[in-house]
Amino acid sequence: MAHRLTVIGTGYLGATHAACMADLGFEVIGLDIDQRKIDQLSAGHLPFYEPGLEPVLRRNLENGRLRFTTSYEELAEFGDVHFVCVGTPQKLGEYAADLTFVDEAVDALAPLLRRPCLVVGKSTVPVGTAGRLAERIARQAPAAGDAVLAWNPEFLREGFAVQDTLHPDRIVIGVPGEQGAAEHAEKVLRAIYAPMLAEGTPFIVADYPTSELVKVSANAFLATKISFINAMAEVCEAAHADVTKLSEALSYDDRIGGKFLGAGLGFGGGCLPKDIRAFMARAGELGADQALTFLREVDEINIRRRIRMVDLARHQLGGSFIDRTVGVLGAAFKPNSDDIRDSPALDVAASIRGQGATVTVYDPQAMENARRAHPDLTFGGSALEAAKDAHVVLLLTEWAEFRDMDPFELGAVVAEKNIVDGRNALDPERWRAAGWSYRALGRPQAP
Structure with missing residues (x-):
């Protein structure tokens, strides 16, 4: 008999996991305490943008394998395996992760667990969290030792979430120290992920602390690589x-590789910035703070790129933003996403607006989120509208439509042909040949 699955939290991770698990043939219930979000998902609409996910959601709502609820009682009665996919944001005014949502989810579920089941944490948490939650479940669950906790970190890339869920590059699980519980957790998760294992996906079984460290270590490494090339x-x-x-020359060294070696405005989003800060905070709590002091410089290099972008734009305007118009292309922290969390693009736009410029922003997907976060900015309905009468245009998110823009068409609407490429996404010779003054981070000015 196939396991019945539940997913607690229907944000980016949870909604993706629920829809994809249903697509593998499982019966799945997704839970959220936000009734508006549940209603939206139940109607087949995502509360965020992710290419290819909405058809998967709708297909499995229609075939009856997927539904959503706000009831923990319904969840506990239905599920054999409960995936915890709630957010772990950065604490206000601190580097540490806020585990409120994780703790609340476990406290709501555990007292209702009256039969054998597996609880699987997927949220990114500080090392040591799984052990603490396992004790919490054992203490509160009527099923006691038959309610087992495993940890199964997620490795989703925004824009590729369906692919990364259904065809992951590795599966990592953290299991308890008791042999019987560990064997049970591994057996259940091997069964759930059988299609991936049949494709040859590596399956790594570790203890709780090691599994918790995998995601934050990966993010710290990627952030370091990005900041390294930005320091260069x-x-x-x-x-x-x-x-x-x-970067091109370095990429041919197979010890280094070309991924995450593109210099530009730096990283943002809901994972890398807050995860490396939480990692530093947790290392300090463990007395290993010196091991991660380099991440502070990684973070600072990343922030300096935003400051440098503002400086380059100001230089293009002769030293001042006062009474100048700036067109900003991009609001999401990366292309193929509507996520504006810690967005370098919006950070730069807001900074320039604060220095006296009129700033008009356009993004193919993130406009609604950007408007809510920055009502002080002006928004255009297209790249041409954002650039209209601009004295300088800034490319801050490397959407394909921006990379493929016609410099002559854009040049026809601006006040002055100044462009600053914050993502090194454009061909400088093509733009200069069209009469533009082209500047980019880490590249020389034209002779």
Whole structure:
């Protein structure tokens, strides 16, 4: 008999996991305490943008394998395996992760667990959290030792979430120290992920702390790689070198590789910034703070890129934003997403607006979120509308439609042909040939 699955939390991770597990053939219930979100998902609409996910959601609502609820009682009665997919944001005014939603989810579920089941944490948490939650479940669940906790970190990339869920590059599970419970957790998760294992996906079984460290370690490494090439961009600017050529040359070294080696405005979003900060905070609590002091510089390099972008734009305007119009292309922290959390693009736009410019922003998907977060900014309905009468245009999110823009068409609507490429996404020669003054992070000015 197939396991029946539940997913607690229907944000980006939870909604994706619920829909994809249903697509694998499981019966799935997703839970959220936000009735508006439940109503939206039950109607087949996502509360966020993710390419390819909405058809999966609708298909499984229609075939009856997927439904949504706000009832923990319904969840506990239905499910054999409960995936916890709630958010762990950064605490206000601190580096540490806020585990309120994780604790509340476990406290709501555990007292209702009256029969054998597996609780599987997927949220990104500080190391040590799983052990604490396992004790909490054992203490509160009527099923006691028959309610087992495992940890199964997620590795989703926004824009590729369906692919990463159904065809992951690895599956990691953290299991309890008791042999029987560990064997049970591994057996259940191997059964759930059988289609992926049949494709040859590596399956790594570890203890709780190791499994918790995998996601934050991966994010810390990627953030370090991004900040490394952006630090090299700083040196390139000082030396009149070209960071894009430097990056290309480094990428052919198979010890380094080309992924995450594109210099530009730096990283943002809901994962990398808050995860590396929470990692530093937790290391400090464990007395290992010196091991991660380098991440502070990684974070600072990332923030400096935003400041440098503002400086380049100001330089293009002769030293002042006062009474100038700036067109901003991009609001999401990355393309193929509507996520504006810690968005470098919006950070730059707001900073320039604060220095006296009229700023008009356009993004293919993130406009609604950006308007709510920054009502002080002006928004255009297209790239041409955002650039209309602009004295400088900034490319801050590398959407394909921005990379493919016609410099002559854009040039026809601006006040001055100044462009600053914050993502090194454009061909400088093509834009300069069209009469534009082109600047980019880490690249030399035209002779």
